[in-house]
Amino acid sequence: MSLAERKRQLVRDELTEAALKLLAFQGFEETTIDQMAAAAGVSRRTFFRYFQSKEDVIIEFLSDLGRKLSHGLSIRPATEPPAVALQNTLRVFTDTFWEHPEKSQRLAKATVSTPALLARYLERQVTWRTTLTAELATRMATDPATDLRPAVLVAVAFAAFDTALMRWVEQGSTTDLNALLSECFATAFPT
Incomplete structure (x- = not known):
């Protein structure tokens, strides 16, 4: 990565972090693009070099996590059953959420x-x-293309993840999201 690319990534990371913090603690509807730019110490114009809208801040953050999913699944031990490998792969999200639970829950x-x-x-x-x-x-x-099992297993895994996420949102950040995920996977994939 060139020096210019590293600087650009640093600005993007700082802008993302400042914007996510504002969105989490001030509220999505209540937060303006001008406030996000000011919190990161950049201009409105600079904000739009990195994001098209305030929605994109959250979606791009999720996309960064999403890009890690495929890699996460590819490095799971080959001996893990598919459901276990998928659950451990989806911990890319839950582990990231636990770094800052209150902000992530919001x-x-x-x-x-x-x-x-x-x-x-x-x-x-x-x-x-x-x-x-x-x-x-x-x-x-x-x-x-001919075997439905992988697609169905992935769909059920995301249903379990989404159910755990919704329950976590309802119960608050002190609830153990990984425990909810395990409970949902146990229900979805009984042994």
């Missing part, structure tokens, strides 16, 4: 309660499902 709440954000989140999830289905099919030595 952002999750904004995402699931704001129709535009929820739609964008679900749109991204379609891409993640496709990627994970292909990776899981490789792990299972099958063709996802």
Whole structure:
């Protein structure tokens, strides 16, 4: 990465962090783009070099996590059953959320309660499902075009994840999201 690219990434990271903090603690609807730019010490114009809208701040943060999913599944031990590998892969999200639980819980709440954000989140999830289905099919030595199992397993895994996330949003950040995820996976994939 060149020096200019590193500087650009640093500005993007600082802008993202400042914007996410404001969105989490001030509220999605209550936060303006001008406030996000000011919190990061940049101009409104600079904000728009990195993001097209305030929704994009949250969606891009989720996308960064989403890009880690395929890699996360690819490095899971080959001996893990598909459901276990998927649950451990989805911990990319839950582990990140636990780094800053209150902020993450507020952002999750904004995402699931704001129709535009929820739609964008679900749109991204379609891409993640496709990627994970292909990776899981490789792990299972099958063709996802003819074998429905990888796609169904991934769909059920995301249903379990979304259920855990919704319950976590309802119960608050002191609830153990990983425990909820484990409970949902145990229900979805009984042994």
